[in-house]
Amino acid sequence: MAWRRYGRRKFPTRNSKPLSPSCLAITHDNDTRRGAFIQITEVSLMPLPPGLTESDFSDLLAEFGQAVGSEYVYSSDEHLQGYRDGVSPLYQTDQEPVPSAAVAPANVEEVQAVVRIANRYRIPFWVNSTGKNFGYGGPAGVVNGTVNLDLKRMNRILQVNEANAYALVEPGVSFFELYRYLRERDIKLWLDVPSPGWGSIIGNTIEYGLGYTDQGQRVNFLCGMEVVLPNGEVMRTGQGAIPGSQSWQHYRRSIGPRIDELFCQTNYGVVTKMGIWLRPEPPAYLACSIMTDRNEKIIPMIDTMRPLRLGGIINNNATLYRYPFVQEGEENPDNPGGWNNRVAFYGLKGVVRQHWEHVQDAYNDAMPGTTFASNLYTTPYDLDSLGRSPDRLMAGIPSLGSSLHKTYFSMALPFDGQAAWDLILLLDEASKRHGRRYFGMAHHVETPHEMVTTSSALLRPGDDEYNQTTMRMIKDWIVSTGEQGLGPYRVSTPYMDDAMAQFSFNNHRLLRFYEELKDVIDPNGIMAPGKNGIWPRHMRENRA
Missing domain, CATH: 1.10.45.10 (Vanillyl-alcohol Oxidase; Chain A, domain 4)
Incomplete structure (x- = not known):
């Protein structure tokens, strides 16, 4: 493995601007034949990109600087710390994939230039933008010496169409930013948000991130992409392939196959624009909770929900959480608690109340003693003063969320109560092999036909032995579930090969x-x- 350790180097700067503070500027050397240069001295612990010498790497950074401005090329240990996955079980171990540099273009033309430079040098890059991707690998790649292509400067909201309920955004636009844009202009549209909401709309959507509204499976509501391909060419999908298209964000397909999801969870292109469908503000919104007191009651809870979801009575991403909430590792094995099924209804006030009454009757018939709670909100909304966090999320209001040290393994399940319970027992048995326990985590009913569970395990910063055990346990989860015909839909970077192998x-x-x-x-x-x-x-x- 090649690591950088170098002394004086010279980088050309664009328009004689000073070099990024990612390097230590020592003196200026004005050479009229070659333009302005900065001499720097740096000792780095970061690796070189695969196959490059220190001289090659210096030339690479210089070309990146010419393409995007040297102040947006980062190569110091201090600056690159933000491109490492600080909540990874591999963090600060010999197995951690450490970046060599980062470059932050401001527009699609600069993305094209960076990609073409990367092709000439044949160096790997990993794309990230404004989010943190906590628990799923952070901004870090899986190859040591990777260059991070950071799209956070591409942060324009290009269009919002209130009449047709859509937005066109760049990858640096966060959920918070689009939410504020809508509220500040009194645009009567709601968006779907994950928790937390400071991540990229594009980044979260193309990684199959989940929300809580009736558009909770957000990837089904993307409409049209602009993509920079690995050769540096720009392509637009769907109706966007027609020059001057009038229906790019109105209709998702073109002639031939719909290819947008080729750029979801893959490494086939850099998404630089994306259309996302929003929802009109409803006249009434009813946020509800359905609570049980025993862990095994997840079986009738899911089986009661299924016909209601299939029949359109419940139509949001109805989520089941542990109830009452107990921090992982602190559960009482004799009674780890029950479940809270959070559902929402959107529409006319009388209709949403009628739907809620029907739902309560169904759950009471299946599980006598079930506890219910609800809050009704009607127009004109004061969204910023909405009550509980779940109520806010199901209204598309972003939150700060949590930054606990966790690593995730999320998988698809049949929409069936027994399947959910069997999974809990299976993962608990696998966890016991590593000295841990598992009592179930969040289940999301994304669509009337789909259910996923987001399972996680705690990490302890600096405790390599504990974290290595966590890694072995999650790999055991992956293999154990695969043997039962169950597969993941999203995992953290250390487990990607194990997940694909299933x-x-x-x-x-x-x-x-x-x-x-x-x-x-x-x-x-x-x-x-x-x-x-x-x-x-x-x-x-x-x-x-």
Whole structure:
């Protein structure tokens, strides 16, 4: 492994601007034949990109500086600390993939330039923007020496159409920023948000992030992308492929296959614009909770919800949480608690009340003694003064969320109570093999046909032994569930290869198809190698 350790270097600057504070400026050297230069001295613990010498790396940073401005090229240990995954079980271990540099373009043309430079040097890069991606790998890649392509400067809200309920945004736009934009202009549209809400709308959506409204499976509400491909070309999907399109954010398809999800959870392109459908402000909104007192009552709770969700009575991303909330690792094994099923209704006041009464009757019939709570809100809304955090999330109001040290393994389940209970028992048995317990975590009913669970395990900063046990336990979860025909839909970076290995039908034909696409679209293998277990050819051969 090559690590940087260098002394005096010279970087050309654009328009004679000073170099980023990511380097230590020592003296200026004005050479009229070559332009303005800055001499720097730096000793770095960060690795070099694979295959590059220190001289190559200096040239690479200089070219990045010419493309985006040297003040937006970062290579010091101090600046790159923000591009490491500080809540990873691998953090500060020999296995941690550490970035070599970061570059922050301001527009699609600069993204194109950075991608073309990366191709010439054949160096890997990993894309991130304004979010933290806590628990799923943070901003860090999976290859040591990767360059981070940071899109946070691309933060424009390009269009909001109130009549047709959509927005067109760049990757640096957070949920908070779009929410404020709508409120400040008194635009009567609601958005769907995850918790926390300071992440990128594009980044969270294309990673299959979840919300809590009736648009909680947000990827189903994206409409049209602009993508920089690994060769630096720009492509627009759907109706956006028509020059001057009038329906790019109105209609999701074009002639031929719809390809937007080729750029979700993959390494086939950099999404630089995305349309997202919003929802008109409803005349009434009813936020409700359905609470049980025993862990095993998740079975009738889910089975009661299923016909209500399929029949359209409940239509938000109805989520089940542990109730009362107890911090992971502090549960009482004899009675770890019950469940809180949070549901919402949107529409006319009389209709939402009638739906809620019907739901209460159904749960009371299935589980006598169930506890209910609800809050009704009507127009004109004072959204910023809404009550409980769950009420705010189901109204599309972003929150600060939590930053606990956790690592996640999220998976798809049949919409079935017994399946959810069997999973809890399975993961508890796997956890016991590592000295831990598992009593169930959040279940999200994304659509009338789909349910997922977001399972996590705590990490202890600086406790390598504990964190390594956590890693082994989650890998055990992945294998154990795969053996039962259950698979993940989102995992943290240390487990991506393990997760992809579970999709093994017909000698891993799905993965081989992904690899065939990768080799055609990205022949140099520069874009996020290893993301979700998809590796370029030269790295597959080296790993074999």
